[in-house]
Amino acid sequence: MASTRRPTYRPASSGKRDKVPAPGKEPGVITASKSAPVVPRDHGQDRQDRRQGQGKRPGKSANKQQNPKPGEQRAGAEPDNVLAFPEPKGKRIRRNVIIAACVVTALVAGLLLAAVYSPMLAVKTVTVSGTKLLKAAQVKAALKPLEGKPLPQVNDDEVGRLLKPLVQIKSVTTEAHPPSDLVVHVRERVPVALVKRGSEYLLVDVDGVRLSTTADPTKVKLPVIDGGAGAIGKDLFQATTAVLGALPADVLAKLSNASAKSVDAVQLKLVDGQTIIWGNAGEKELKARVLEALLKVPADPANPVNIYDVSVPRHPVTR
16 A cells, blocks of 8 residues: 655765765665654665555555545644635724723713812802701801812701701701702701799790700790600690690790690690680591681680690590
8 A cells, every 4th residue: 555655855964965975775765754853764665665656556545645635634734825804894883882882981080080179160159048046157157168168069968967956957968069069958946845944934846855945934835844854754745735736836836835644634724714625645647637617616705615635636625
């Protein structure tokens, strides 16, 4: 069988091409190799291989190895021609969109950072609204630490912490008016009663929080709770203030005092001397509406009303 290796010629020694070989020595050895180094063989074995290969024509496999068909390449060979196909239009558009989105995101992030830390948006003025028990100057003084701070960094929680010592404030909201104005909306606690303490009267809200003091209760149209929280007990005091907190402002202005023998026996006294039997603090919104409607009924001189009983609001009684 014919060998498939391509014959190559390797001279016996460099620089001595024309020298006649000595008797008994072979000329340059013909070997066949694809890429592996030549391995020396016995000269007698080489002569025997040549005799066996005489008279045989090379096979198809040898011709195929020597002359590959058009379009075929030998292993490890570089391609003769490379076709470059254009990039699909959809892929190019998607890549451009991604790049544009990244650029826009980076620009927006930069603008936001600049706005958050820019001294051009620093707080210079504070505007206060919604104060009645307090003065606007008191609120501004408490918010003095915010001056010079960028508006985007100011929030309601921080403002609330600064205003916490002012017990008259129940809640607060803020608005930023660039470039440098901070607007603060204050929601104050609502006083519902006066508590007598010695020679002065304390204004308290529904939670019993002391809001202010006055020496003349006639200047404040609020009912008086004799003794305050310490004298009537915490539960009774909270039950009374809860009732007062449910009353409309016009009804509250007609009360002279409030008392409670128990949490289920809250009574109110009007400035006209009439008594309101309220009962407990349950259904206080309904009781307040019923009482307001009863007080609007025109008085009958022949049958004056001395007691309004709204303890059972769906069946009120007057006598």
